[in-house]
Amino acid sequence: xxxxxxxxxxxxxxxAFGNEDGDGFNALQETLSSADAFIWVTPVYWGQASEAVKNxxxxxxxxxxxxxxxxxxxxxxxxxxxxxxxxxxxxxxxxGGIANTFQEMERAITFMGGGIWPRAASGFFDYIAVNPWNxxxxxxxxxxxxxxxxxxxxx
Numbered sequence: 001x002x003x004x005x006x007x008x009x010x011x012x013x014x015x016a017f018g019n020e021d022g023d024g025f026n027a028l029q030e031t032l033s034s035a036d037a038f039i040w041v042t043p044v045y046w047g048q049a050s051e052a053v054k055n056x057x058x059x060x061x062x063x064x065x066x067x068x069x070x071x072x073x074x075x076x077x078x079x080x081x082x083x084x085x086x087x088x089x090x091x092x093x094x095x096g097g098i099a100n101t102f103q104e105m106e107r108a109i110t111f112m113g114g115g116i117w118p119r120a121a122s123g124f125f126d127y128i129a130v131n132p133w134n135x136x137x138x139x140x141x142x143x144x145x146x147x148x149x150x151x152x153x154x155x
Contacts, residue, residue: 009062018059025059033079036153037125038114039146040105041088047097049089049105057108064112081113084125084152086145095131102127125149 002009007016018025032038042053049057064078087109089101106124109115115123126145130138 006062006066009059010066013063013067015059015063029060029063029079035079035083037083037149038080038085038109039088040085040109042090042101042105044089044091044097044101047100049101054104057105061108061112078113080109083114084123084149085109085114086126086128086142086149087124088128088130088142090130090135092132095129095133098129098131102129125152 002016009015014026014029015022017023018027018029020027040053042049045051048054064080067078087102087105089098089105091098091101106115109124126149128138128142128145130142
């Protein structure tokens with residue numbers, strides 16, 4: 001779809017299909033650049049993040065991963081670099097697949113610079129695993145994690 005497989009995301013860090021005439025991905029990327037932290041939430045489908053979340057992360061990874069690895073370009077940092085993340089995976093049934101989903105998300109976010117050291121200032125702040133029998137107290141845990149993250153960012 002993008003020529004040799006990279007398209008403009010490799011050097012321009014934006015998606016050829018994400019402009020105002022497309023799906024708005026580039027505007028969303030710009031909005032996300034001002035975030036101090038990220039909270040990633042996905043349902044677990046067959047042991048993976050949902051298709052919508054995977055699609056978003058794949059597109060973001062192609063733009064921001066190229067920037068993070070700085071293939072000879074010094075135009076700026078990945079929008080995830082040096083910013084903490086909270087990962088949340090919500091599974092149905094027996095709750096299986098959560099660990100794999102976290103691993104998949106962590107790998108992509110790390111590739112974009114969101115899991116770099118020092119972990120005291122960035123990286124993965126928390127992992128919230130939700131399943132049918134723990135969802136009530138895990139909602140409270142997610143709220144507590146967000147409050148703790150905001151408190152840390154205020155320092």
